[in-house]
Amino acid sequence: MPAPSDPVDTVLELENFLPYQLNVCSSRVSEALSRIYGERYQIGVPEWRVLVTLGQFETMTAKAIGLHSHMHKTKVSRAVAMLERRKLIGRRANRADMREAFLSLTPAGREIYNDLAPSALEFARQLLDTIAPDDRAMFCRVMSKLNERADQIARNIAKEIGEDRAEDRINPVAKERFRG
Amino acid sequence: MPAPSDPVDTVLELENFLPYQLNVCSSRVSEALSRIYGERYQIGVPEWRVLVTLGQFETMTAKAIGLHSHMHKTKVSRAVAMLERRKLIGRRANRADMREAFLSLTPAGREIYNDLAPSALEFARQLLDTIAPDDRAMFCRVMSKLNERADQIARNIAKEIGEDRAEDRINPVAKERFRG
DNA sequence: TGACGATGGTTGCTAAAGAAACTAGTTTTC
DNA sequence: GAAAACTAGTTTCTTTAGCAACCATCGTCA
Numbered sequence A, B: 001m002p003a004p005s006d007p008v009d010t011v012l013e014l015e016n017f018l019p020y021q022l023n024v025c026s027s028r029v030s031e032a033l034s035r036i037y038g039e040r041y042q043i044g045v046p047e048w049r050v051l052v053t054l055g056q057f058e059t060m061t062a063k064a065i066g067l068h069s070h071m072h073k074t075k076v077s078r079a080v081a082m083l084e085r086r087k088l089i090g091r092r093a094n095r096a097d098m099r100e101a102f103l104s105l106t107p108a109g110r111e112i113y114n115d116l117a118p119s120a121l122e123f124a125r126q127l128l129d130t131i132a133p134d135d136r137a138m139f140c141r142v143m144s145k146l147n148e149r150a151d152q153i154a155r156n157i158a159k160e161i162g163e164d165r166a167e168d169r170i171n172p173v174a175k176e177r178f179r180g
Numbered sequence C: 001t002g003a004c005g006a007t008g009g010t011t012g013c014t015a016a017a018g019a020a021a022c023t024a025g026t027t028t029t030c
Numbered sequence D: 001g002a003a004a005a006c007t008a009g010t011t012t013c014t015t016t017a018g019c020a021a022c023c024a025t026c027g028t029c030a
Helices: A018-041 A046-059 A060-069 A073-085 A108-127 A133-161 B018-041 B044-056 B064-071 B073-085 B107-128 B133-160
Strands: A090-094 A101-105 B089-093 B101-105
Touching: A018 A090, A018 A108, A018 B018, A018 B107, A018 B133, A046 A073, A046 A090, A046 A101, A046 A108, A060 A073, A060 A101, A073 A090, A073 B064, A090 B044, A101 A108, A108 B018, A108 B133, A133 B018, A133 B107, B018 B044, B018 B107, B044 B064, B044 B073, B044 B089, B044 B101, B044 B107, B064 B073, B064 B101, B073 B089, B101 B107
Parallel strands: none
Antiparallel strands: A090 A101, B089 B101
């Protein structure tokens, strides 16, 4: 019988099944994190990501934000719209290409970012402070490998069934579901 | 300047921020996985979890399934309802407690499970086959620690702001959002 | 130049997820 | 032994996510 923490088993046990473990871990962590900014600033994950991305890069188009923060363009669009309504970010037209616009934090937005970023870093510090630095680095490396591998496998399957390549999908899912 | 894979930074960079990395990794992995069963059986993650849990434990109540698979009771309820409509699981009343019912796979459900479980294990094998066994074990240990730590932090925050303890929440979120 | 395809971004529609309210049954308490 | 408190599970309602269709603009190629 495999050890309970052995990630490769011969019988399918949910609690030792990597995709499940990852999902649970991810949602527990982001749940904890969202308690820090959710209550305080009344924003959700997408808005948080937009704020942080703009805080990091000063000025960006919605497209670039989506690419960098791994979000679907509609998610970005809506998050941007709400942050704009709240006057936390502003937009400046790109005279060279009127389709897109340059987004950046307003002073009010920068203020929130300046408070929000340290709390987030502090949160990450607390999360990781019981984990040895070597293990942290290793953990990141494994995550990257998993990402790579997952994409590889997904591509293979897509090729097998000859799927149409929808270009602007972030989380492509099966299109039709059984609707009993 | 910190190395790009250093999980502890002094500036907030999304791509090196653990909760973000976890979220991306988790969704890419489950996206890839869902391609295996989604297309083939027309089910989603909740249904998959119910099937797998019942495959593992033979008979269970909805409550127990939710506990074991970390799902909100409404999610379980709906997944069960759809699997029942498709005659993949059946229910037997518990004469000793008529509130709950014992759920288990029908032969048809077991058949699907018998095909589905090996593919899932094979998927996990492919995911992990480039990762050294020691690293796999380490990865799992770190995930458990992160889970623990995340809950701890969340509890602390909840205590600080003196939150009401909603007992049947799996992913509690901020209650009120700004609706610009 | 001007049609045609591609691209950035928004909107409309549908599906999924969770909170809260509810139903039905069980346990506790006085 | 009945009212109150509690529990398993379902339903309703609201929010959120994503796909598809769309609009406006841009690049290309005849």
